[in-house]
Amino acid sequence: MKHIYFLSAVTTWLCSANLLANADVNVAKSRQLTPVKIVFVEALAPRDTTSSERFRNDYTTAIEVAKNALEGRLSKCGYTFDLSTQFYDASDSVQAKELATKASKEGAWLLIGPRRSNHYLLFAQGSEKVPTVSLMASANDVSALGDIHLTLSPLNSEMARVAATEAKKKAGKAAGYVSIVSQDCVSCVDFEKNFDQSAKAIGLRPLGRIAVAGENLDPKTFVSQTLLLKPKFVLLPNYSKVSSSVMAELTKAGLRAFYVGSDGWGDSKFGFVQNGIDLVGAHGFTVRGYPSFEQGISRLPIKDLIQQNQNLPKSGPALGIIGALSSTTELICRNRPKNLSQFASVFATKGRSSFSARWGVSTFNMNDGNISFSHATKAKAKL
Amino acid sequence: MKPVSIRRILVRAWIFPAILATIAVIAATVGMAWIEYRNSRAHLESDLIEKSQIIARRLLGEVLLKDKGSPELVAQSLTVDLDLAEVFLGNKPENCGESTSDVVVCQHSSNGYAQVSRRLPMLTNPTYATISAKPPTVLELLQWRILVLSAAVIGLLLGLGLYFQNRALRWMVVLPIEDLSESAAAQAQSVPVHWPKELQQLSARLDEAFLKRDEALMGQIAGGVIHDIKTFLQPIWSASLLAAEHPIGERRTKRLEMLQTATQSGLPKILRTLETALDSSRQIKVELNERDLAETIRDSLAALQPMADARRVEIRSSLRTTVISHDSVQLSRAISNLAKNAIEAASEAQSPLVELKISNNPQSGLEIIVSDNGQGLGDLRDGLFRSFRSTKKHGTGLGLVVSKKIIEAHRATLSATESESLGGAEFRITFRGVNS
Numbered sequence: 001m002k003h004i005y006f007l008s009a010v011t012t013w014l015c016s017a018n019l020l021a022n023a024d025v026n027v028a029k030s031r032q033l034t035p036v037k038i039v040f041v042e043a044l045a046p047r048d049t050t051s052s053e054r055f056r057n058d059y060t061t062a063i064e065v066a067k068n069a070l071e072g073r074l075s076k077c078g079y080t081f082d083l084s085t086q087f088y089d090a091s092d093s094v095q096a097k098e099l100a101t102k103a104s105k106e107g108a109w110l111l112i113g114p115r116r117s118n119h120y121l122l123f124a125q126g127s128e129k130v131p132t133v134s135l136m137a138s139a140n141d142v143s144a145l146g147d148i149h150l151t152l153s154p155l156n157s158e159m160a161r162v163a164a165t166e167a168k169k170k171a172g173k174a175a176g177y178v179s180i181v182s183q184d185c186v187s188c189v190d191f192e193k194n195f196d197q198s199a200k201a202i203g204l205r206p207l208g209r210i211a212v213a214g215e216n217l218d219p220k221t222f223v224s225q226t227l228l229l230k231p232k233f234v235l236l237p238n239y240s241k242v243s244s245s246v247m248a249e250l251t252k253a254g255l256r257a258f259y260v261g262s263d264g265w266g267d268s269k270f271g272f273v274q275n276g277i278d279l280v281g282a283h284g285f286t287v288r289g290y291p292s293f294e295q296g297i298s299r300l301p302i303k304d305l306i307q308q309n310q311n312l313p314k315s316g317p318a319l320g321i322i323g324a325l326s327s328t329t330e331l332i333c334r335n336r337p338k339n340l341s342q343f344a345s346v347f348a349t350k351g352r353s354s355f356s357a358r359w360g361v362s363t364f365n366m367n368d369g370n371i372s373f374s375h376a377t378k379a380k381a382k383l
Numbered sequence: 384m385k386p387v388s389i390r391r392i393l394v395r396a397w398i399f400p401a402i403l404a405t406i407a408v409i410a411a412t413v414g415m416a417w418i419e420y421r422n423s424r425a426h427l428e429s430d431l432i433e434k435s436q437i438i439a440r441r442l443l444g445e446v447l448l449k450d451k452g453s454p455e456l457v458a459q460s461l462t463v464d465l466d467l468a469e470v471f472l473g474n475k476p477e478n479c480g481e482s483t484s485d486v487v488v489c490q491h492s493s494n495g496y497a498q499v500s501r502r503l504p505m506l507t508n509p510t511y512a513t514i515s516a517k518p519p520t521v522l523e524l525l526q527w528r529i530l531v532l533s534a535a536v537i538g539l540l541l542g543l544g545l546y547f548q549n550r551a552l553r554w555m556v557v558l559p560i561e562d563l564s565e566s567a568a569a570q571a572q573s574v575p576v577h578w579p580k581e582l583q584q585l586s587a588r589l590d591e592a593f594l595k596r597d598e599a600l601m602g603q604i605a606g607g608v609i610h611d612i613k614t615f616l617q618p619i620w621s622a623s624l625l626a627a628e629h630p631i632g633e634r635r636t637k638r639l640e641m642l643q644t645a646t647q648s649g650l651p652k653i654l655r656t657l658e659t660a661l662d663s664s665r666q667i668k669v670e671l672n673e674r675d676l677a678e679t680i681r682d683s684l685a686a687l688q689p690m691a692d693a694r695r696v697e698i699r700s701s702l703r704t705t706v707i708s709h710d711s712v713q714l715s716r717a718i719s720n721l722a723k724n725a726i727e728a729a730s731e732a733q734s735p736l737v738e739l740k741i742s743n744n745p746q747s748g749l750e751i752i753v754s755d756n757g758q759g760l761g762d763l764r765d766g767l768f769r770s771f772r773s774t775k776k777h778g779t780g781l782g783l784v785v786s787k788k789i790i791e792a793h794r795a796t797l798s799a800t801e802s803e804s805l806g807g808a809e810f811r812i813t814f815r816g817v818n819s
Contacts, residue, residue: 091437093444094505122447141451183456186448213453214460 033080039103043090058313066325077333100126117187124149131347135320139190147348153289154357160194162361175232176207182238191237191262219249237262240271248278259284279369290316291362292373327354408533416524427497435501618645669710677702679711683719694730701740717786728757749814757807
């Protein structure tokens with residue numbers, strides 16, 4: 001009898017061990033996470049190497065912080081992040097398309113693309129099937145790219161409306177203005193067109209329009225003409241280098257007017273307007289899709305996780321990165337796509353609600369080259 | 384011929400090498416520019432090939448944006464930013480050939496510019512970005528800075544060289560020669576060891592020459608003076624012999640009277656001759672008093688009038704009252720000597736004439752001019768005031784030397800030229816800085 005009990009005990013032990021071992025394997029099998037390959041692609045201006053290096057560091061740090069904050073949530077859903085970053089020369093916009101094509105071929109589920117509208121338009125051309133999101137592209141043409149190409153920024157139509165309203169508050173009824181616009185910037189031309197429409201609707205008067213191109217402007221092409229027109233304000237919806245050089249020349253020439261910009265001016269951390277030495281005496285405001293960092297982070301669901309991180313860079317793109325990854329995490333966890341095709345399908349149908357201009361349009365004042373947050377306006381136009 | 388300073392001689396000596404150096408620098412700079420010009424086209428085309436890649440991609444970005452892009456504007460701004468003559472988009476120009484490669488260097492563009500055409504990638508329809516740039520000219524390649532710098536260096540070297548050479552010459556040549564000339568009157572002195580070898584040898588030769596000259600001087604003085612004294616002593620000796628021959632009586636009295644006359648006539652002349660010889664070898668001291676110069680000259684002329692009359696020489700004078708500080712005795716000697724020489728020279732002319740006048744020259748000062756219509760100075764002009772140069776058969780040649788010494792003691796100068804008015808000789812005593 002004793003040997004029967006012994007044999008039973010051994011058998012029981014063996015069966016239990018086998019069950020336990022299988023259970024471990026099953027658990028291991030059920031915990032295999034699906035990698036979500038996301039590629040970040042962004043342009044760096046090589047001429048301004050110090051600022052570019054700071055931007056690069058902030059950008060990659062923001063990605064790292066967001067990933068660390070969201071990894072836990074994502075893994076509970078059965079996924080894991082597979083993130084990579086590609087930077088390219090901002091003067092060669094074709095690289096945006098080439099990198100998008102390459103990332104698409106390498107199995108990326110989502111491409112988070114360049115901030116500049118003309119770069120993003122090319123970027124989307126290179127990614128026909130993979131969803132893309134831009135952190136800041138605001139040209140109205142972005143909305144016509146299709147359901148799998150979205151932007152976190154309000155469109156120029158909305159931003160221009162807010163800018164026109166603000167300009168009227170400062171300049172008064174029927175104030176006249178001059179536009180100086182970079183013709184080789186898609187978003188700049190688009191913003192100006194929208195601003196003119198909004199401005200006319202509220203009684204502001206366009207006095208003249210001066211077209212410029214390139215970054216090295218000859219003051220003779222715009223200074224005397226602008227002074228002659230005597231505007232109350234000057235619309236400069238251009239990138240920061242062009243905008244700051246125009247403001248510097250006009251201020252030096254003694255123009256008594258304020259300046260209105262779009263989101264190309266940069267912010268208090270990056271760009272040629274902030275701390276521009278030649279901008280003492282220049283005043284105005286700019287509009288963009290991101291508020292101050294503190295305000296922006298407060299509206300994110302993962303704010304508690306994020307705010308504790310000492311390394312978190314406090315800039316608009318950082319907000320965008322965190323917002324984009326947060327929205328991606330939610331989209332995936334709610335819909336559980338198994339592959340790129342399913343993800344793309346979910347993105348096309350439900351992406352707009354996740355990737356939208358959650359922060360509205362923010363107005364930033366500019367005084368003597370210093371940019372500071374003023375207030376935010378809810379976006380009216382639907383994405 | 385006007386004397387030329389050492390400095391000017393040096394400048395002239397250095398100018399030629401400086402001009403050669405400047406020509407060499409200009410030739411070298413132009414040569415370098417020419418070589419660079421020959422190579423510039425190839426460099427330019429290579430540069431354009433590099434730029435065309437950037438431009439093609441930049442324009443491609445605009446083309447891909449279709450109606451949202453601004454390729455023409457971007458092409459214009461790139462033209463300025465990259466310092467090109469032209470950038471345009473379109474078909475490959477005909478002068479770029481039939482080559483199918485992506486980038487082509489175009490030959491023989493219409494304006495002579497370097498031109499490169501590159502096909503835009505990614506596009507199915509062949510579209511080319513063609514860029515051109517103006518090749519530099521030789522003048523543009525000329526290194527003006529090198530040229531100016533070289534000219535500055537040459538100028539600096541020239542200046543420094545002239546300066547230091549001038550100083551070296553002055554220290555090593557001019558000052559020693561001045562020392563030499565000062566020591567010429569003294570006995571031979573030991574030569575400083577720092578003098579150049581040539582100057583030391585010159586000093587030795589000069590000592591030898593001065594020694595010989597001293598000997599010759601003594602010889603000539605002796606010869607001239609002794610001869611004159613003999614001439615004046617001869618009648619006295621003859622008269623004394625005659626006087627001693629006859630016994631006391633009327634004839635002897637007459638002979639004694641002849642001796643007295645000969646003595647009275649001859650002794651002063653002997654004394655004067657001795658005095659002149661003495662004056663030629665020593666410094667003449669003058670006692671200056673404010674007196675009328677015209678009176679001094681008249682006194683001199685009065686003593687010479689018998690001589691002039693004997694030779695039928697007319698003396699014309701234009702003298703106005705001119706009070707200056709002078710030694711009337713000594714100056715009278717000098718003027719007498721000049722006037723006597725003039726009378727002797729003029730006596731050979733058909734209508735002998737001697738002129739004396741006092742004139743006021745605004746540039747040089749008060750002048751006494753003695754001129755004659757004799758033969759003129761001729762060969763005697765050089766070295767006229769040197770000792771022992773005389774036209775007279777029995778002259779000591781010391782008269783003009785002593786006259787010059789007397790005049791120089793009055794801080795005046797004595798010069799001799801040909802007389803333009805009378806055709807003979809003209810002697811001019813100039814009191815510089817003195818006006819009547």
